[in-house]
Amino acid sequence: MQILLGLDGSELSVRALDRTIERASETGDSLTVAVYVDTTDETLDDLEQLARDRIGSATVDAAVHRIEGDPGSGLLELAADGYDRIVLGGGTISPMGKIRLGDVVEFVLANATTTVTLVR
């Protein structure tokens, strides 16, 4: 299976990445990590580095792709390129512990024609 994971550096997106790497190294799925600037102050360079660090020495077929411009439409455009599944972290966590999905997650959920998995 071809998996596309969106990473903006938020806590839940990093957790989604770690779990997806773990899972893909068991199943042999191939993984593309799409990095984009959204809810954190991190730059595309930071995010690409973060993705490569996390992939590290895991035995997984993984690539990193940078999305410049609007992250939601960028993810969907990329997903149309033969991916079976989009995986996203479920947003950000407020001081109270409330989950906030964020604009990108909402856009992808509403508009994707690919299966979307939200990791919590």
Add this chain to the structure above:
Amino acid sequence: MTLDYPDEPAEDFPTPPRDVVDDEGREIHFRRGTDDREALVEMYTDFHPEDRAQGIPPSREPQIREWLDTVAERDCGIVLASHRGHLVGHGMLVADDEGGYELALFVLREYQGAGIGTELLRTLLGLGQEIGVERVWLSVERWNDPAIRVYEKVGFERVDSASFEIEMALRLH
């Protein structure tokens, strides 16, 4: 999070402790919360699943404890509502990283619709004024009209509604 707070401060709110008779004739006691962990865990274990919002309160006891621990690491103002010695409501102001406070209220299902949430909110805002909280915000699911009306009644203004949740803000001082 950067929010546009109202320019003018809200009215003065009542401070805890206070007693209010609810719309069902029950005497409800409001007091400032301190170390009430076990009573809170008990209340949240009884919490109705449909009354959860945006992932809180968690449904199982270990996660409830973990959630209360995480929140308690930040500066908090807490008001508890009780009836005959049992907790029926919990309101919190939790410091964010920008000098504001996030607000949330929880009332057990059997005690909803009787004005307790409104009084819990007003008492919590009174506590906030007393302890020097200046800016308060909250997020509420956009289909939760009863809650939104209560928040608007005390002066909260909508600051963002581009998503599933509406964000609202209030100035206390």
